Each structure stands twice: as C-alpha cells, then as structure tokens.
Amino acid sequence: MDKSLEKQLAQWLRNQKGACGAYLKLSVLLGVLNGALLVVQAWLLATVLHGVIIEYLPRSAFVVHIGLFALLIALRALVAFGREKVSFEAGRRLRVQVREAVLSKLTRLGPAFINGKPAGAWASIVLEQIEDLQDFYARYLPQMSLAGFIPLIILCCAFPLNWAAGLILLITAPLIPLFMILVGMGAADANRRNFSALQQLSGHFMDRLKALPTLKLFHRAAAEQQAIAKASEAFRERTMAVLRLAFLSSAVLEFFGAVSIAVLAVYFGFSYLGELNFGHYGTPISLFTGMFILIMAPEFYQPLRDLGSHYHAKAQAIGAAEALMELLNAPEPLAVGHTAVPAGELTIRAHELKVLSMDGVTLAGPLSFTIAPQQKIALVGPSGAGKTSLLNVLLGFLPYEGSLLVNGIELNSLDIHQWRQHLGWLGQNPQLFHGSIADNLRLGQSELTDTELWHWLEQARVDDFVKAQADGLQHAIGEFGAGLSVGQAQRLSLARTLAKQAPLMLLDEPSASLDSQNEQWVLDALWNALQDRGCLMITHRLDQLDRVDSVWVMEQGTLVQQGSVASLSQTEGLFQRMLAELPLQVSLDEIADADIVTGGVQ
Structure with a gap:
C-alpha cells in the first residue's frame, strides 16, 4: 500500500474517534489506574519478601501487607473488567455511528451507484469491514496511550532505587515497538488484499445463490461451484497470510520481551554475587530493590507487548478503512438542498440537460423537454439509449448539467427527500x-x-x-x-x-417480466390510477401506447422524436422502424385508429 494512502487512512480512523465519546478516555484512565495498583502490589510483595528472608521478621508482622495485597488482586481484576466493558462500549458506539453514516450515504447515492457492485460486496462493507474497526478503537488506541504511561510510571519508581536497572529498561524498551513496526509493515497491505478478496467472494456467492434455479436450469451449477471454490481458495490464502503476520509479530515481541527481562535478571544476579558493583547510590543493592524492579519488569514490557499484539488490529482497520473512506467521500448526485417543493401541480422543464454518471461521464443529453401536469408520456427506444438514466436523474440518483426545473425551481436546490415524496416509482424487478x-x-x-x-x-x-x-x-x-x-x-x-x-409516476417497464394475463392486469390498474396523475413510462410494448398523450423516442442519449402515436407512426424515423419490427406485425393503421378511438392527444 502506498505510504501516503496509509497515512491518510490512519488519520481518517483517528478522526472518527470522537464517536467513542468519553469511553475512550475512560478506558485509558482505568488502564493507568491498573498500572498504578500494580506498582503498589509489587511494593507490598517486595517488602514482605525482604522482611521475611533478609530481616527474619515474623509473618505476623505482614498481615496488613498480605491483606492489602489480596485486596489489590481483587481490585485490579475489577478495574480490568471495567476497562474491557468500557473499551467495548467505545468500539460499539463507533461502529453504530459509522454504520449509520454508511447506510445514509448509500441512501443518498441511490441505486444508480449501488448497482455498480454486487449486493454481497456492499454487505461485506456494511457488516464485516465495519465490525473490523472494533479492536482498533477498543484496544489499539487505548493501548497506545498505556504503552507510554505505564512504562513511564515504572521508570519513575525504578530510577530512584537503581539507575542501572532503570537504564536497562529505558534502552531495551524501544526494541519491542521497533520490531513491531518492522514485522507489521506489510500487515495493512495484506489486510487490504484480504478485504478485497472477501468482497469478491461475498458478491460472487450471493449473486450465484440468488440465481441458483437459473444456473441449474442451464446446467451451469457445476461450473459455478468451481468458480466459488477458486474464489474461496484465494480468500483462504490471503487470510492465512494475515494470520502468519499476526503470529510472527507476537512471537517476535515475546522473544525480545523475554530477552530484556533476562538482561535485567542477570544484572541483579551478578550484583548479588558481588561481580558487579554499579547502579546503586552508595548503598549495596537490597533484596527489596531487586525484587521490586524484577516484579515490575514484565509489567514494564507488557503494555508494549500488548500494543504489538494489537498492531494487527490497526492493520485490519486500515485495510477496512480504504473502502469505507472511498464510499463516504464519494460525490453525491445532488447537492443537499433545503428548498421546499412548490405546492400545486407539477410542471417539469429541462433545457440542455445532460445526465452524468457518478464519475462525470455523460450518459444522456443534451435534452430539452416539458412534462405538464397529469401528462402521460411513453419513453421508447433501443437498449442503451439513456431511458433509465433520464428516470434516475428525475429521481435525484444521478448528477446533471444544464437546467432541470420543478415548478420553476432547480431540482438540485430542492429538498430531495421531500421531492421524492411527490414521485411514485415502479420498475420491472420489484x-x-x-x-x-x-x-x-x-x-x-x-x-x-x-x-x-x-x-x-x-x-x-x-x-x-x-x-x-x-x-x-x-x-x-x-x-x-x-x-x-x-x-x-x-x-x-x-x-x-x-x-x-404521488402526482407523478415514473415507471420502468413495469410489465416487462409478466405473462400476458398479469401484464394486462397491471396495465389496467395503472391506467385506472393514472387518470388524475402524470406519468413517464419506459416501455417496450409499442402496441399498447394508445392511452398515452405523447411518445418520446430516445436514441444514443438524445430525444430524436416527440409526438402522439398517430403522428409518429406516419412520420419516417426510428419510431416507425421500431413499429415495423414488432413480433406481431401490428398494423400502423390499427395503432393510429386505436389512438383516435380512445381520444389520444395529438
């Protein structure tokens, strides 16, 4: 992964931590409290051991110390439990907010954007990738603070007792984060590839599962089974690559932590044997000093080891953040407007309108047209002519250039949610x-x-x-x-x-996938309901246009013909050629006569 991109993603992740509220700080506070209790616990244990072994004091002299030690064990367990609960709540709040932001963004982007990926890929983003942010906020971020605070507390206790021991701790401490970084350098990239493979597998599997009856019908089930097996194997290999990095990181950190503690133990051992005579402040090293520092030594490195073990959570979160940041920063089809839709019947006027894709490519246009109140319009044309793109821009799901006025107000300045309340939509795939x-x-x-x-x-x-x-x-x-x-x-x-x-109905071939009986029922119900409403309907049934006021013919993104069925059927052009290609070879005179009988608008 490019380093600048990785820094961007890491910064984006940190910018989201406000969603955790005070729970993130409370988690750090409880961790520091746990570290402070550990120091007191080590002091009590070292005092008891020094008194019993060196000073030959009776055990009864340390009843209070032992009682406090037992109490601290229970208190530390309680603090650790509380920290786990608080950390989880911090991650949960973050996940809830990010998921709400993602779902709201997808709602604003609309189906024109969502259809660019399989449903399984979106499910992977909304579920798995957001879930993989949990440990970054619940564990990694708090541990970063604790990796600084707790070793500092222990150093402040060690240096006044023995500067050599403090120096050993200070010098060996950077080894763990250094090797953590070296081992984890490729972890973010491995996680990113893993998420990519998961998205592909999820999308592939869900699409094939939905189409299983069709695949069986055409004897393609075995071939698709092999394709899914291949995608699963790719995902398994990438998952194992991530796990290898995680296990390698843990092993390296444990090794250097053990070596560092061993160096400290060797120093105190040779000091007690009289082979080393430095590090103290003029008085011989006591058993209390050695035991106190050695008891704290594992806890000195523990926050650093924990940070290393949670480092894969950072790499995992960065891998997940790439798709999330790309989605949340995606340009929306329309600016957020706040103008209310004017009351009264709807009149839509377009002038030099260009319908654009989400990445700025022209899908249709320039178009100029007017949709009058209660006007019924049929939109026809070959596949790829831009008919669905025109419906999508009216629904606010695609950006546009030019002018698109609703009762004299530009569409991109309207409150889009209120505008959609004025529209009814029905497609061919309910x-x-x-x-x-x-x-x-x-x-x-x-x-x-x-x-x-x-x-x-x-x-x-x-x-x-x-x-x-x-x-x-x-x-x-x-x-x-x-x-x-x-x-x-x-x-x-x-x-x-x-x-x-709704006063205006937008219909995208609502009867395309129906048998003749159901098609007739749907169309009859539609025309009965449309008596006092406007309608813009994409249709392939040119033999059933007798009830519309006007027919718009689109080709290669532009309106090439507009008029009534009767006039267009008598005019040389695309509409006439499309009529001639009807499977039932419907007579042009029959369609024109039907239009006249039903009172079609000329």
Whole structure:
C-alpha cells in the first residue's frame, strides 16, 4: 500500500474517534489506574519478601501487607473488567455511528451507484469491514496511550532505587515497538488484499445463490461451484497470510520481551554475587530493590507487548478503512438542498440537460423537454439509449448539467427527500422484503390503515390473492419476494406505489417480466390510477401506447422524436422502424385508429 494512502487512512480512523465519546478516555484512565495498583502490589510483595528472608521478621508482622495485597488482586481484576466493558462500549458506539453514516450515504447515492457492485460486496462493507474497526478503537488506541504511561510510571519508581536497572529498561524498551513496526509493515497491505478478496467472494456467492434455479436450469451449477471454490481458495490464502503476520509479530515481541527481562535478571544476579558493583547510590543493592524492579519488569514490557499484539488490529482497520473512506467521500448526485417543493401541480422543464454518471461521464443529453401536469408520456427506444438514466436523474440518483426545473425551481436546490415524496416509482424487478404483506405495503407510509391497504390491493387486482391467505394482510413474505409468483410480487409492488398517491409516476417497464394475463392486469390498474396523475413510462410494448398523450423516442442519449402515436407512426424515423419490427406485425393503421378511438392527444 502506498505510504501516503496509509497515512491518510490512519488519520481518517483517528478522526472518527470522537464517536467513542468519553469511553475512550475512560478506558485509558482505568488502564493507568491498573498500572498504578500494580506498582503498589509489587511494593507490598517486595517488602514482605525482604522482611521475611533478609530481616527474619515474623509473618505476623505482614498481615496488613498480605491483606492489602489480596485486596489489590481483587481490585485490579475489577478495574480490568471495567476497562474491557468500557473499551467495548467505545468500539460499539463507533461502529453504530459509522454504520449509520454508511447506510445514509448509500441512501443518498441511490441505486444508480449501488448497482455498480454486487449486493454481497456492499454487505461485506456494511457488516464485516465495519465490525473490523472494533479492536482498533477498543484496544489499539487505548493501548497506545498505556504503552507510554505505564512504562513511564515504572521508570519513575525504578530510577530512584537503581539507575542501572532503570537504564536497562529505558534502552531495551524501544526494541519491542521497533520490531513491531518492522514485522507489521506489510500487515495493512495484506489486510487490504484480504478485504478485497472477501468482497469478491461475498458478491460472487450471493449473486450465484440468488440465481441458483437459473444456473441449474442451464446446467451451469457445476461450473459455478468451481468458480466459488477458486474464489474461496484465494480468500483462504490471503487470510492465512494475515494470520502468519499476526503470529510472527507476537512471537517476535515475546522473544525480545523475554530477552530484556533476562538482561535485567542477570544484572541483579551478578550484583548479588558481588561481580558487579554499579547502579546503586552508595548503598549495596537490597533484596527489596531487586525484587521490586524484577516484579515490575514484565509489567514494564507488557503494555508494549500488548500494543504489538494489537498492531494487527490497526492493520485490519486500515485495510477496512480504504473502502469505507472511498464510499463516504464519494460525490453525491445532488447537492443537499433545503428548498421546499412548490405546492400545486407539477410542471417539469429541462433545457440542455445532460445526465452524468457518478464519475462525470455523460450518459444522456443534451435534452430539452416539458412534462405538464397529469401528462402521460411513453419513453421508447433501443437498449442503451439513456431511458433509465433520464428516470434516475428525475429521481435525484444521478448528477446533471444544464437546467432541470420543478415548478420553476432547480431540482438540485430542492429538498430531495421531500421531492421524492411527490414521485411514485415502479420498475420491472420489484423489491419486497422479509415481513408481512402489510409491512411491505406500509414501507415509508406507516400511517396507512388496513382499510386503505385493502383499497389499493383491490386497485392492483391482487386482493383476491391476499384474501385467500389464512393470515390475510399478515401473511409472511420471504426475502426478495420468496413464496410469490412474479405477477403477484409485481402487483403487490404496484399496490404499494399506488398507495403513495404521488402526482407523478415514473415507471420502468413495469410489465416487462409478466405473462400476458398479469401484464394486462397491471396495465389496467395503472391506467385506472393514472387518470388524475402524470406519468413517464419506459416501455417496450409499442402496441399498447394508445392511452398515452405523447411518445418520446430516445436514441444514443438524445430525444430524436416527440409526438402522439398517430403522428409518429406516419412520420419516417426510428419510431416507425421500431413499429415495423414488432413480433406481431401490428398494423400502423390499427395503432393510429386505436389512438383516435380512445381520444389520444395529438
């Protein structure tokens, strides 16, 4: 990983620690308190040993010391427990805030952005990668402070007793963080590759799982099984690379910690044997001094060893932060506006409108058009002409250049959430969630009563299906509409859309995946509901355009024709060529006659 990028990610992680609140500081405070109690505990134990072994004092003289020592053991255990609880709470608060920020960002970016990655990849970011921030805030950041405070406290106690011992501690202390850094240099990059492999595996697996019936139908299950096995093996290898680094780091730190303590023990051993005579302040080294410093020596290196063992948490967090920072810093399709949508019927005017992708590439345009109140418009054209991009920009899911006015106010200055309340949307792939039918119908409209729900179910011609269920409106639906036919799912989605009673409906081929009977039911329900509303509908059914006021024909991102069915069918151009290619070879005169009979607007 590039060093400048790694520094950016580390800084981004530190900038988020405000979400932990006071719990992060409280965790450090409890850790310092634990270190201070350890010093007192070491002093009590060294005093008892020196008195019993050197001064031949009776054990009864140290009853208070032993009692305090036992009390300190319990107190340290309590402080350690409290620190674990506080540290976990700090990480939990951070994860909650980051997850809320990620979900809010995805909501603002919209489906045009989200469809750029498989659903499994987003699940990996929202779940695994955010979870992997826990140890960085709960353990690594507090331990960084403790790795400075606790050794400093011990040095302040050691130097007044023996400067040589203090010097040994001071000189050997940097060895542990130095080798920690050397061993962990590649850890962040290894974790980044591991997260990348996890995203690919999650996305690949979830997409194949959803398409399992289709794969079996076309005898592709075995081939996809091999592909998943290959992706799993790549993920296993990268996971093992991360674990190798983590275990190597722990082994190196334990080795240098043990060597440093051994040097200190050798110094005191030779001093007691009379081979070394330096380090003291004019008086011989007592057993108390040696025992006190040797008891504290492992605890002097312990915070540094703990920091090393938690170093992989930093590398893990940096690997996770790359995708999170990229997502949270992604440019949003529309600026955050606060202007209320003007009251009254909606009139939309576009002039030299260019629809852009999230990275600034022109998807459609320049376009100039007007959508009048209650006007019904059919949007037709070959695949890739830019029809869906036009709907996405009206929904606020894509950025644009030029002018797009809603009742005279630029769209990017409107309150986008309020604007979407004025729109009803229905696509060809309905999204239903795990829950009851009522829960799905009330999505975003919790105020709807059961009576109103039955009304819209009847409008969508799906009330008979719901009445046939034992639980009625409480009938459970599986994830992605499991347990429903395509037609039933589409009509339930239609009922949900109609219940919104939006003045403008945006429809993206709502009948494309239906059989002829369900298609007729959906279209009939739509036209009945659209009598007093506007509509912009992408459709491939050119033989069913007799009820629209106007037809817009798109090709290569531009509107090449606009007009009624009757006028366009008599005009040489793309629309006429598309009519000639209809599978049923519908007569142009029949379509024109149907338009005249139903009173189509010219």
